[in-house]
Amino acid sequence: MIHFPLLLLLSLVGCDGYKFLVYSPIFGYSHTNFMGAIADTLTEAGHDVTLLMPIMDTEQEKKTGVKLTKKIVKVPGDPRVIEMMRYEGEILKQIWTMEPSIFALMQIATNMTKSFTFQCEKVFSDEALMKQLEDEKFDVGIAEAFSICGLGIFDLIKIPASIVTFSGVHMEAIAAAIGEPIAPSYVPGAIAREGDRMSFVGRVKNVIDVVLDRKFFTNIFESEISAFRRRFGPQFKGYEELFVDASYVVTNSNPYLDYPRPMLHKTVPIGGIAVSIDPKKNKLSAEWDALLNERNTTVLVSFGSIAKSIYMPHKYMYANGVEEYPP
Secondary structure, eight states, rough: OHHHHHHHHHTTTTOOOEEEEOOOOOHHHHHHHHHHHHHHHHHTOOEEEEEEOOOOOOOGTTTOOOSOEEEEEEOOHHHHHHHTTHHHHHHHHHHHOOOOOOOHHHHHHHHHHHHHHHHHHHTTTTTHHHHHHTOOOSEEEEEEOOHHHHHHHHTTTTEEEEEESSSSSSOOOHHHHHHHOOOOSOOOOOOOOOOOOOOOOHHHHHOOOOOOHHHHHHHHHHHHHHHHHHHHTTTOOHHHHHHHSEEEEEOOOOOSSSOOOOOOOOEEOOTTTTOOOOOTTTTTOHHHHHHHTTSSSOOOOOOOSSSSSSOOOGGGOOOOGGGGOOO
């Protein structure tokens, strides 16, 4: 049932395969994996899919997130982005120990805004690449809204239809652009610390979280749009118009587990698409199979793709919390 909305969406494109361009920057594996799952789903359905992958993190260059899609166009990282990524280790170490503060968030946001803008300039400044993509005559472009660059490129190369994705549950910046209601009084924000049962103080905190989250992304969008306009003129569309022009907004939300909230029909939740339920595809490698067979019960602790465990302070590695739950 989770995949039904996506299958319904695919059925609308008819029997003949369409040409899709999927814009998927390599900067975080969870994002790459989500976009790769969408690309492979389309490929499996018989469509012609090309993956456009600007390389922002060279350490993850080989992680495309796809198994079936073979047409992959990688764009080398912008020198300015590569220089910024040289200090990624130090930044990720700080994530484990930094105190939550608006100043720390602003610094991270500033660095990400610069990185995405620099890399976007690298892509659209490659005239040969832009001509190559335009000559492909793609029918649909798909891009994650962590950056507006993909939608801007689709507009440049005259792709007639676009789909916005987001590997999180929802994004207030998109909701505001497409006219979807934002209700922080009872709907937790994407980065909220409260559940859906909030006190007055909790609601105030939630409003602040919603405002900060929206500002985080709009800063990236506005910076990238400014880069487009410097090169192509002030008539280039704003990010709000690019979102409005998109046919669908596909999110990684599971409607059975997510907090209920008002949504437009344009928003399609496909949470779980990156998780295969086919036993044949879920076969463990020999290394993991041996590791999990060493004990009757194994607890796997994951901190996601941002707070990497290789940068964890040594004192955090003692799992004292797990001892409170004996087998």
